[in-house]
Amino acid sequence: MPVSIEVNGEAHVLDVEPTRRLLAVLRDDLALTGTKHGCGEGACGACAVLLDGRPVASCLLPVASADGCAVTTIEGLARHGTALQEAFVAEDALQCGFCTPGQIVSATALLESTPRPSREEIRTAMAGNICRCGAYPKIERAILRASGQDTA
Amino acid sequence: MKPRLVKSQREMEGRFEDVWVLVDDEDEVETWPDDASLQVVGSPAPRQDGAVRAGGAARYTVDVQLAGMLHALVLRAPVARCRVTGLDLDAARATPGVRAVIGPEGPLAMNGDSPLTAEPAWAGAPVAVIAADTPEAATAGLAALAPTFEALAPLDLETGLNEQRFTEDPRETVRGDPDAALAGADARVELTCETPAHVQSPLEPHAAVARWEGDSLTAWVSTQGIFDARRELARRFDLAPEQVRVISEYIGGAFGAKQGAGTEALLAAELARSTGRPVRLALGRHEEQVVGGRRAWTRQTVTLGARSDGTLAGIELAAVVDMGAGGWIFPVAEPVLSIYACENVRAMVFPVRTSLRAQNAFRAPGVVEGVTVLEQAMDELAAALGLDPLELRRRNHIDTDQGSGLPYSSKRLLACYDRAAELAGWDGRDALREPHADGLLRGMGCATQIWWGGGGPPAHATVRLDSEARAQVTTGIQDIGTGTLTSARMVAAEELGLPLERVFALGGDTLPNVYSPVSGGSMTTPAVMPAVRSAAGKVRRILLSLAADVLEISADDLELSGGRIRSRDGALDLDVVEVTGKLGNATIDGSGARGPNPEGFRVNTFGCQIAQVAVDPGTGVVRVERVVAVHDVGRIVNPLAASSQAEGGVLQGIGYALSEELVIDPTTGFPVNGHFDDYKVPTIADTPEIVVDFVNVPDANLPNLGAKGLGEPPIVPTAAAIANAFAHATGRRTSAVPLTPARVLEALA
Numbered sequence: 097m098p099v100s101i102e103v104n105g106e107a108h109v110l111d112v113e114p115t116r117r118l119l120a121v122l123r124d125d126l127a128l129t130g131t132k133h134g135c136g137e138g139a140c141g142a143c144a145v146l147l148d149g150r151p152v153a154s155c156l157l158p159v160a161s162a163d164g165c166a167v168t169t170i171e172g173l174a175r176h177g178t179a180l181q182e183a184f185v186a187e188d189a190l191q192c193g194f195c196t197p198g199q200i201v202s203a204t205a206l207l208e209s210t211p212r213p214s215r216e217e218i219r220t221a222m223a224g225n226i227c228r229c230g231a232y233p234k235i236e237r238a239i240l241r242a243s244g245q246d247t248a
Numbered sequence: 249m250k251p252r253l254v255k256s257q258r259e260m261e262g263r264f265e266d267v268w269v270l271v272d273d274e275d276e277v278e279t280w281p282d283d284a285s286l287q288v289v290g291s292p293a294p295r296q297d298g299a300v301r302a303g304g305a306a307r308y309t310v311d312v313q314l315a316g317m318l319h320a321l322v323l324r325a326p327v328a329r330c331r332v333t334g335l336d337l338d339a340a341r342a343t344p345g346v347r348a349v350i351g352p353e354g355p356l357a358m359n360g361d362s363p364l365t366a367e368p369a370w371a372g373a374p375v376a377v378i379a380a381d382t383p384e385a386a387t388a389g390l391a392a393l394a395p396t397f398e399a400l401a402p403l404d405l406e407t408g409l410n411e412q413r414f415t416e417d418p419r420e421t422v423r424g425d426p427d428a429a430l431a432g433a434d435a436r437v438e439l440t441c442e443t444p445a446h447v448q449s450p451l452e453p454h455a456a457v458a459r460w461e462g463d464s465l466t467a468w469v470s471t472q473g474i475f476d477a478r479r480e481l482a483r484r485f486d487l488a489p490e491q492v493r494v495i496s497e498y499i500g501g502a503f504g505a506k507q508g509a510g511t512e513a514l515l516a517a518e519l520a521r522s523t524g525r526p527v528r529l530a531l532g533r534h535e536e537q538v539v540g541g542r543r544a545w546t547r548q549t550v551t552l553g554a555r556s557d558g559t560l561a562g563i564e565l566a567a568v569v570d571m572g573a574g575g576w577i578f579p580v581a582e583p584v585l586s587i588y589a590c591e592n593v594r595a596m597v598f599p600v601r602t603s604l605r606a607q608n609a610f611r612a613p614g615v616v617e618g619v620t621v622l623e624q625a626m627d628e629l630a631a632a633l634g635l636d637p638l639e640l641r642r643r644n645h646i647d648t649d650q651g652s653g654l655p656y657s658s659k660r661l662l663a664c665y666d667r668a669a670e671l672a673g674w675d676g677r678d679a680l681r682e683p684h685a686d687g688l689l690r691g692m693g694c695a696t697q698i699w700w701g702g703g704g705p706p707a708h709a710t711v712r713l714d715s716e717a718r719a720q721v722t723t724g725i726q727d728i729g730t731g732t733l734t735s736a737r738m739v740a741a742e743e744l745g746l747p748l749e750r751v752f753a754l755g756g757d758t759l760p761n762v763y764s765p766v767s768g769g770s771m772t773t774p775a776v777m778p779a780v781r782s783a784a785g786k787v788r789r790i791l792l793s794l795a796a797d798v799l800e801i802s803a804d805d806l807e808l809s810g811g812r813i814r815s816r817d818g819a820l821d822l823d824v825v826e827v828t829g830k831l832g833n834a835t836i837d838g839s840g841a842r843g844p845n846p847e848g849f850r851v852n853t854f855g856c857q858i859a860q861v862a863v864d865p866g867t868g869v870v871r872v873e874r875v876v877a878v879h880d881v882g883r884i885v886n887p888l889a890a891s892s893q894a895e896g897g898v899l900q901g902i903g904y905a906l907s908e909e910l911v912i913d914p915t916t917g918f919p920v921n922g923h924f925d926d927y928k929v930p931t932i933a934d935t936p937e938i939v940v941d942f943v944n945v946p947d948a949n950l951p952n953l954g955a956k957g958l959g960e961p962p963i964v965p966t967a968a969a970i971a972n973a974f975a976h977a978t979g980r981r982t983s984a985v986p987l988t989p990a991r992v993l994e995a996l997a
Contacts (some may be wrong), residue, residue, distance in 0.1 A: 191729035
């Protein structure tokens, strides 16, 4: 079944099994490997992408559900560079970096809805993104920094 | 003197071995004095590859996609012990898209034992493997195998202990007369506590991609040891080292679990050999949680006897370790043998065989487990003696390694206690036990950290400076997320007197054949950074010599810093490019080797953590509110990455203390919580305020840099400090870690 999705501003019509997960299509068919497969069960956040601006777990989403939608991946965000990416680097809010694309996608969605989030709002919004290296204190700082707030 | 081979000793996680070391006097550099005004080292620096990682452009092993690449899946034992009674290999081979199926009978191109078995002895053991055009076809092929198994009773721990079913002989280490010392002690406490099976859970699972070109193999492996992986693959496939290239540029976490080639690279290389196509084998999350590895479950009983002044008279430890199928017995006894001064110690370790995979390394293996129990017993002893817990620890301080009788190369643990107490507000801790408006019970606890972390030879590096005064540092470091490549960049930049942005460090590839050790044992910084500095020092000397020729001045009268060459009299001040620019296409090259460790010392790291917790007596939920972590690891190369390491270690320690525990179904022997929704690792919502500080005084007996390793120390004392804070808050202890709500409610009942 043909599925029409816009990925990072580029229109694609894909002839794919409708139940294949969006993550697999992004990584295997479109070679957008920045989005990671962390658990495949919607429990870690590494596969987060924006679907019409909302963060979703692309490892659970059948690609047919994205038909007609605009998908933004980390590559789309990185194309123009964002304050969040700069803040993640400056604050050292990443270690192995495997979860980082998902973290930045989730944080992008947070700042879209809440431009100046409190620490509590950050901790609630980002609780679905696991960082096994434990960069959390610096992820919090990076989001504060990117939103122009005091990190101290 | 000419280069020579010298016998020296190297240490890896407490195991000492004699090695020959290449000693070249040209590698010697003057150790930076404590008060040296360094431009780069010691100042916070973001990772050199931060933007690549944050932009999603970093290529991890699981991201490698090659033309014609096949996808491999493994059939695994569904119960811990069984016999395969049926396996339809032909049906799997006939499945559309399936290109190769290998069962327990092979055939295999590789030498040695097959990773596949028809008689699995542990949960998740590999039985067969399939490679197919797509992951979907591989899944269909796996289903077509239609395996049948005869389940056997799993080997459980208690039966194994009673029947003395050990993976090797139990170990007993004795010094002095512990029986008499404990019998005659003024105060005596005994504490038994279980510690959980703790799963490394790297977010990138174990994975490998293999590609053959003729008789040469390229393997992308998510591994902590590219040279170990190369050696293993060369041996298994009967190849010369240069016929194997292992690449591990980005690794999505490892924490001890990813050693050598692993089953993944062996099977991927095997399948790629038989199909003539590249093959990727990446574990799924459930596979990773079940077979990726774990810190061993233990049950330890610690008995402490003390004199009335608090000094320890005797210690006894009996530790039962769930080894699974085997593996090295990690140093669970080390804390009782070495943290505190005590002449009379007995440590017994019983390594029981069970039906899990062999336990393997997880960040500070053994010592986390040992400290978690010993340090709880120390707090019980402090209570029995009416002493402040930190004061008790100070009274048992020792500057000598009691096993070897050698002094520590440096030990600033007392400074760690003082600083941690100050940062945590230790003196006011009893006020926390006053009633709180929110109904929570609060307390504060401390624990001491010990670990090794001195590194050692061999480790090599090369530095190449080009005409634009840009330097490339080549190492064999696989940066598993610690930021050690950035540290290598900083050390080279410092020695070369170049701004950071003119230096770039490479690693994660065996092709240049520049050896670094495995990323483990907290050894990368102390092993590799001296080699980097020595290599850069040679380039610096050549550069200054060339500058002296160009400027017609003695090299001794020139200085190099900030990318400029200056004469000491101030008359000359020019950009370094004015000299290097004359090189054209030539480069200035230097190589460096890590020298031997200093004779007559033991090199260890030390620290103290203090945790504050809040306990909800109604729900049994424990929240960590604050952790202060102060560690002595010698010189800090990059304070930014160092604080990240410390925070990450503390967070994994919080998981170990409160929520992480692999639970085994006793009827099948199979883990029941091999997923992220039931094996609970900490999230940002669980993260307390973490205050990190370092003594940051270079170790004067570690030549070249005076820096020790930091990967492991921060996880060591966290769980003990939390358990002690819980006991301070509630007056109770749980019989096992983690402090789950169920255990807490039981303890409070």
